[in-house]
Amino acid sequence: MIRVESLTKVFRRPHTFSGPLGPLRTLLTRRYDERTAVDGVSFEISAGEIVGYLGPNGAGKSTTVKMLTGILTPTSGLIEVDGRVPWRDREANARAVGVVFGQRSQLWWDLPLIDSLRLVGDLYDVPAARFAGSLRRMCDLLGLDDFLQTPVRQLSLGQRMRGDLAAAMLYDPPILYLDEPTVGLDVMAKQAVREFIAETNRLGRTTVVLTTHDLADVEALCERIILIDKGRVLYDGGIDDLVTAYAPPRRLVVELADDETRTFEIAAGRPIPELIAQVAAEHPIRDLSIREPDLEGVITRIYAESER
Amino acid sequence: MAEVVRALRLYWRLQRAAMRGALQYRLNLVIGIAAGVAYQGSGFAFVWVVMHTFPAVGGWSLREIAFLYGMRLTAHALYVLPFSSLIGLDWLVREGELDRVLLRPLNPLVQIMAKRLGVGQLGDLLAGLVLLVVALPPLGPASILFCLAAVVGGALVEAAVSLALASLALRTWNTLGVRAFADDLFSKFGSYPMSVFGGAAQWALTFVLPVAFVAYVPASVLLDRTGELNVPAPVAYGSPLLGVALFALAYRIWSRQLRHYQSTGT
Structure with a gap:
């Protein structure tokens, strides 16, 4: 469904000079500052998959989605999405x-939600009968009736986020991109x-690409994740495999x-x-627990390793 | 063709939605229209005063100048009315708002144009049309057609310059200043017989920034004054076509620059 090969995006800006004549020099010289946001990313996503696209701030997630x-x-x-090159065949x-x-709503700010949904229906040439059906389904799934x-x-x-989700799925696209859809939500x-x-994924076999910082989203929805940092892919595969491969040791917390808390790593075996x-022989213990490695720990460790 | 009909239909739907949104801020809208009318009224009053002080400018009578002024103003209003939201392009680009536009299956320029109707410019249009009709010289049907075509062509000349300059905003350049400057040149110099400005200025206002083609050149054709022009008569007769050609060129530049849009960090 989605095929990406050696994808690279370099942002180029005129170099800004400091000093009293700085703005003039910026205007007159042809020096540029370059920043590589996405650096040779490759992956393939099949129809019906839900893939978590993860990375720290500034890793190149949004840039990839925008491409x-x-x-x-x-x-x-x-890039090929459903057989098309997105930037060349944008519409x-x-x-x-x-x-x-x-972070940014696609709805018409000053109008009632229903007006936005109607406009989306118009823009995507959804026939009236199909629009009514889709709208009913969205209202039921997302409980929109109270604030239409x-x-x-x-x-x-x-x-607003529920309204945005409805607007994105009203015309039944086979692919759904979600860029931090749960940011700031309760x-x-x-x-x-x-x-x-x-x-949506279960009923319509919609392919979903999800970028998020909330790993609970990923654990609830994705079987596969692609981890990127500094524009490069660090990991691409199943969540279970990731945890097994990178799992930090379990910890004993006493x-x-x-009132002091100490943590001991439990060496494998x-x-x-x-x-x-x-531990009990050396310290007086009041309480103890064993921490299993979680996805967050795993991912933190991968980022830390890529820093070196 | 079906594509054009669809674009027009969607333009109208989006424009209506924008107007419904604008009506939420009624006072804003009323002030905008009133300011537009007042602004044009003052411009018009200026010409009236000038014409009452000097009986003729560059050999043109009051009536002829009024006709030229009317052509220029009508052309200007016809350009601003649909293109007024282009003013906000710098902001759309810097804030990454253009993202929304590029996500929709409709021509980006049509979507941007549909963001706002320059209602404040209805005053310009009215003033321009009144002047045009009042000062209309006795013309045959063919000349009337030429006059209409020339007004549309003039609007396209201004639209082309504005669009080409606005395209640079897609490279996150600050274009508002230079666009305001160009608009200023059109309105300050476009409404008078160019011969009064002298050789170099007239040349620049004809061939560098095509101000002369908005109204002066076609008005000279209609007033039978092509002899005074610094372009050959056949070129003057073809002036409405220049608007079409320039706009097509500007649209190409716009489409090219769209690929350089960089969006924002999130």
Whole structure:
């Protein structure tokens, strides 16, 4: 469905000089500052997959998504989405993809939500009968009925995000890009968004690319993740394999009598009772627990390793 | 053809939505229209005063100048009315708002044009048309057609210059200043017989920035004054076509520059 090969995006800006004559020099010289946001990224995503596209701030996630949607033109490399090159065939590509940017609403700010949804229906040439059906389905799945008539600028963030999801899926695109769809949402709203994504994927076999900083999103939805940092792919594969391959050791956390908390790494193969006995012999223990490695720990470790 | 019909239909739908949105801020809208009318009124009053002080400018009578002024103003209003939202392009680019436009399956320029209708410019259009009709010299049907074509062509000349300059905003350049400057040149120099400015200035306003082609050249054709022009008569007769050609060129530049759009960090 999506094929990306050696994708690279270099941003080029005129070099800004400092000093009293700085602006003039900026204007007159042809020096540029270059920043490589995406650096030789390759992956393939099949129809019906939900893939988590993860990376720290500034890793190149949004830039990749913007190239996949045709907003940005790649500096080099190849992209094919459903057989099309997005930047060259932007309008046809737009019909095949739904996009939600958590940081930026696509809805008409001053108009009631229903007006935005109608306009989206118009823009994507959805016939009236199909639009009515789609709208009904979206209202049921996302519980939009209560605020359909409310101007978008008066919606809460959670309501607005549900409105954005409806707008992105109204025309049944086979592909859905979600760029931080749960950013800033409360627990209930996050849950609603996740359920909607899972349901959309299950019913319509929609291919989903999800970028997020909330690993709970990933654990709830994705079987596969692509990890990037500094524009390069660090890992591409199943979540389970990732945890097994990179799992940091389990930890024994003990709370001592004088309110101090100490953490001990449990070396692979070492019997736990033996470790506990040893710690207990040296310190007075009030409470203890064993921490299993989680995805967050794994990912933090991968980023830390790539820094070196 | 079906594509053009679809674009026009969607333009109209989006424009109506934009107007519904603007109506949420009624006072804003009323002030905008009032300011537009007041601004044009003052410009018009200026010409009136000038013409009452000097009976003729560059050998042109009051009536002829009024006709030229009317052609220029009508052409200008016809350009601003649909293209007024181009003013916000610098901002759309810097804030990454152009993302939204590029995500939709509709020509980006059509979407940007549909963001706002220059309602404040209805005053310009009205003033221009009144002047044009009042000062209209006795013309045959063919000349009337030429006059209409010339006004549209003039609007396209201004639109072309504005669009070509605005395209540079896609490289995150600050284009508002230079666009305001060009607009200023069009309105300050476009409404008078160019012969009064002298050789070099007239040459620059004809061949560097084609101000003369908005109204002066076609008005000279209609007033039978092609002898005074610094372009051959056949070129003057073809002036409405220049607008079409320049706009086509500007649109190509725009489409090229669209690939350089860099969006924002998030």
